Amino acid sequence: MAQARLEVIVKNVKEAKGTIRVGIFKDSKSFLKEAVFGQVVKASKGEVKVIFENLPAGTYGISVIHDENENGELDSGMFGIPKEGFGFANDAMGTFGPPNFEKASIKMETEPKIISIGMKYL
Numbered sequence: 001m002a003q004a005r006l007e008v009i010v011k012n013v014k015e016a017k018g019t020i021r022v023g024i025f026k027d028s029k030s031f032l033k034e035a036v037f038g039q040v041v042k043a044s045k046g047e048v049k050v051i052f053e054n055l056p057a058g059t060y061g062i063s064v065i066h067d068e069n070e071n072g073e074l075d076s077g078m079f080g081i082p083k084e085g086f087g088f089a090n091d092a093m094g095t096f097g098p099p100n101f102e103k104a105s106i107k108m109e110t111e112p113k114i115i116s117i118g119m120k121y122l
Contacts, residue, residue: 002057002109002110003054003056003057003110004057004109004111005051005052005054005112005113006024006052006055006108006112006113006115007049007050007051007052007112007113007114007115008022008049008050008051008052008062008064008115008116009047009048009049009114009115009116009117010048010049010050010064010087010117010119011046011047011117011119012046012085012118012119012120013043013045013046013047013048013119014066014085014121015043015045015068016042016044016045017043017068018043018066018068018069018070019040019043019066020040020042020043020048020050020064020065020066020067021038021039021040021064021065021067021072022038022039022040022041022050022052022062022063022064023035023038023062023063023064024038024052024055024060024061025061025062025063025101026058027061027101028061028100028101031061031063031100031101031104032061032063032098037052037055039052043068055108056108057108057109057110058107058108059105059106059107060089060106060108061089061104061105062088062105062106062115062117063086063087063088063089063098063104064086064087064088064117064119065084065086066084066085066086066119066121067084068084069084074086080097081122082122083122084121085119085120086120087117087118087119087120088103088104089105089106089115089117090103090104090105090106091118092104
């Protein structure tokens with residue numbers, strides 16, 4: 001099966017506190033619930049690169065969170081508004097809550113791909 005390299009450049013990281021968590025999801029049912037691939041890297045102010053090797057060809061939804069307190073989840077306050085930074089492939093945004101899988105997904109084939117995701121802080 002064809003496999004490729006994906007480089008995710010996370011931009012606009014507010015501060016070098018905590019970790020950046022990148023999740024890759026295989027379909028709309030598992031989107032934001034169960035990642036098929038994931039990485040956690042130390043946060044650094046500005047930009048962070050996360051590389052995934054040997055991704056099978058397919059369509060994947062991608063989410064990023066800036067886990068400032070390193071508790072493994074995106075903390076939210078009243079009305080579910082995120083207290084930590086987040087982002088999605090294609091810089092997709094939902095109306096109330098996260099975007100759907102289709103908006104936040106990319107297609108991987110055999111050639112390497114580089115995408116950038118801008119962090120958003122509310």
